Amino acid sequence: xxxxxxxxxxxxxxxxxxxxxxxxxxxxxxxxxxxxxxxxxxxxxxxxxxxxxxxxxxxxxxxxxxxxxxxxxxxxxxxxxxxxxxxxxxxxxxxxxxxxxxxxxxxxxxxxxxxxxxxxxxxxxxxxxxxxxxxxxxxxxxxxxxxxxxxxxxxxxxxxxxxxxxxxxxxxxxxxxxxxxxxxxxxxxxxxxxxxxxxxxxxxxxxxxxxxxxxxxxxxxxxxxxxxxxxxxxxxxxxxxxxxxxxxxxxxxxxxxxxxxxxxxxxxxxxxxxxxxxxxxxxxxxxxxxxxxxxxxxxxxxxxxxxxxxxxxxxxxxxxxxxxxxxxxxxxxxxxxxxxxxxxxxxxxxxxxxxxxxxxxxxxxxxx
Numbered sequence: 001x002x003x004x005x006x007x008x009x010x011x012x013x014x015x016x017x018x019x020x021x022x023x024x025x026x027x028x029x030x031x032x033x034x035x036x037x038x039x040x041x042x043x044x045x046x047x048x049x050x051x052x053x054x055x056x057x058x059x060x061x062x063x064x065x066x067x068x069x070x071x072x073x074x075x076x077x078x079x080x081x082x083x084x085x086x087x088x089x090x091x092x093x094x095x096x097x098x099x100x101x102x103x104x105x106x107x108x109x110x111x112x113x114x115x116x117x118x119x120x121x122x123x124x125x126x127x128x129x130x131x132x133x134x135x136x137x138x139x140x141x142x143x144x145x146x147x148x149x150x151x152x153x154x155x156x157x158x159x160x161x162x163x164x165x166x167x168x169x170x171x172x173x174x175x176x177x178x179x180x181x182x183x184x185x186x187x188x189x190x191x192x193x194x195x196x197x198x199x200x201x202x203x204x205x206x207x208x209x210x211x212x213x214x215x216x217x218x219x220x221x222x223x224x225x226x227x228x229x230x231x232x233x234x235x236x237x238x239x240x241x242x243x244x245x246x247x248x249x250x251x252x253x254x255x256x257x258x259x260x261x262x263x264x265x266x267x268x269x270x271x272x273x274x275x276x277x278x279x280x281x282x283x284x285x286x287x288x289x290x291x292x293x294x295x296x297x298x299x300x301x302x303x304x305x306x307x308x309x310x311x312x313x314x315x316x317x318x319x320x321x322x323x324x325x326x327x328x329x330x331x332x333x334x335x336x337x338x339x340x341x342x343x344x345x346x347x348x349x350x351x352x353x354x355x356x357x358x359x360x361x362x363x364x365x366x367x368x
Contacts, residue, residue, distance in 0.1 A: 002141035004149050005109065008195045014101040014109060014148075015198030018164030018224055019310045020336075022365040024108070025060030026311060027139065028052055029091040029359070030073045030083075032066060035126065035292045036090055036352040038285025043348040048091075049076045051309075051316055051356060054342050056081045058312040060363075064088060064135065086139065089117075089132040092354055094219070095156035097361035098136040098145070101198060106367035110140040111148045111196055113155040118214045119179025120154070125213060125353070127291025150196050154180045158217035158358055160193070163227045166200035166259030168193055171208045173216035180215075201259040205252055207245040209233060209271075212302035213293065219357045220304045221249060225267070225335040228258060233306045234268035242271055269305050269331045272322040276303035282351050295351075307355035308332065311362075315339050318346035318355045 009015070028051070031037040031044040038044075048063075055061050056078060064086040065073040074083045088096065095118075098110030115133045117124035140147045159174045174180070175189055184192070190202045208216025221233045232249060235242045253264045278299045288294045305328035308317045315336050319325045325343065332341045349355050 002137055003146045005146050007148070009101045009109070009111070009148055009198045010195050012103065013198070014103045014107075015164065015166075016099065016101050016160075016162040016168070017364045018162055018227065019362055020224065020226055021164055023059045023312050024363045024365045025062055026055050027062045027064065027093045027097045027361040027363065029088050029093045029096070029135070030063055030065035030069050031091045031352070032069050033090045034287035035289055038282055038351060044352065045072070045076060047344065047346065047348045048359065050344060051359070052081050053078055054314060054316060054344075055309075055311045055360070058314055062139075064093070064139070084139070084142065086135060086142075087131045088135055089126065089129050091352070092158075092358050093361045094158045094354075094358045096132040096135040097157065098140055098147070099157050099160070099197075100362070100364050101148070101196075102364045102366075104368075108145065108364050108366045109148060110136065110145045111150055112136040112140070114151040114153060115156065116154050116179070118156065119177065122179035122182075123177070123215070124179060125293040126289065148196060150192070153192055156214065156217065157361055158214060158219040158354075160197065161218050161222060161224055162197060162199065163224045163258060165227045167203065167227075168197055168199040168201070169203045169205065169218055169222060169224075169230075171205050171216050171218050171221070173207050174214060174218070177215040199259065203252065203256050203258075205249040207248055209302040209304050210241045210245055211300050213353055220302055220307050220355070221246070223306050223308065223357075227260070228262040229265040229267070229335065231267045231269045231306055231331060231335060233271050233304045235271050267331055267335055269328055270324045271305070272303050272320045273324050274322055276301045276320055276347070276350055278351065301350050301353070303350050304355070307357040309356050309360045310336075310339070313339055314342050316342045316344055316356050318349070319343045320347060320350070321345065
């Protein structure tokens with residue numbers, strides 16, 4: 001039975017670690033939804049397998065799969081990946097899985113947020129999200145993690161980035177969107193983040209990545225690489241709609257200090273030179289349900305190299321067969337001198353609406 005802690009992480013001395021801190025493992029969810037994964041998800045399953053295989057070499061890897069897809073996942077994945085039967089609506093583990101927090105003595109607990117498909121009835125991306133909303137609690141119960149239940153507060157893991165030392169960065173476009181917590185003020189939302197993430201300072205960037213259907217999650221535009229250091233999605237093309245969005249973020253970061261009083265080291269990471277857009281072939285491969293957000297031919301996707309995932313010893317970096325692919329590798333090699341950069345072609349993920357960071361959720365290592 002799931003143990004719900006009648007308190008909050010801040011009161012109990014828990015904090016959200018940085019993703020770059022030591023992991024116990026990673027959660028992913030096997031791709032199945034026909035409205036996200038084209039042509040039966042064949043290519044998506046192959047790239048999910050490739051990512052899980054790499055992560056599983058360096059930490060524990062949990063792949064959640066529906067009863068229908070369990071055998072397929074088990075047969076495609078290496079033996080060291082643990083396949084767990086949990087029903088779900090889609091594969092965005094970052095947003096539906098638990099957010100984990102850790103205490104000074106090394107205890108790890110999970111947080112359950114309310115998930116409403118990135119906007120609920122206001123601008124959510126599918127009509128029913130009940131299974132996804134249960135994923136976090138189901139996982140925590142299965143693996144005996146104690147739980148802080150933040151419901152009915154709506155939040156997705158992709159909308160928060162923590163440095164593990166008291167600073168959390170978010171975007172106003174997402175957290176203040178009318179589909180999340182419309183009855184709460186900005187100040188009330190910030191207080192809730194401090195209460196549940198154990199942070200001291202929340203930095204609000206105005207916008208995220210252009211045309212990001214999550215209302216511009218932070219994890220597509222910025223990521224911490226260590227305390228005091230971030231990478232920021234960027235373009236030098238002033239005609240690109242992303243330019244003003246990235247510049248507004250840079251302007252904030254240039255003036256702000258983190259919770260420890262440090263100015264930020266900002267590494268700019270160019271977005272793909274050529275916009276990544278839905279093709280006719282890709283459009284024909286979707287099977288949308290009633291009430292589900294549909295894709296259109298020529299629709300620009302929110303492709304960003306910043307949507308990478310930091311695992312133990314490695315960083316998995318999306319690639320788009322673009323001339324800026326190698327530049328992104330070089331930025332991360334500078335930011336992570338002690339980790340191996342693993343570039344993985346991610347077109348088959350981005351057509352579903354997200355990328356490598358969106359399909360992964362870290363579990364911090366217990367102990368000091």
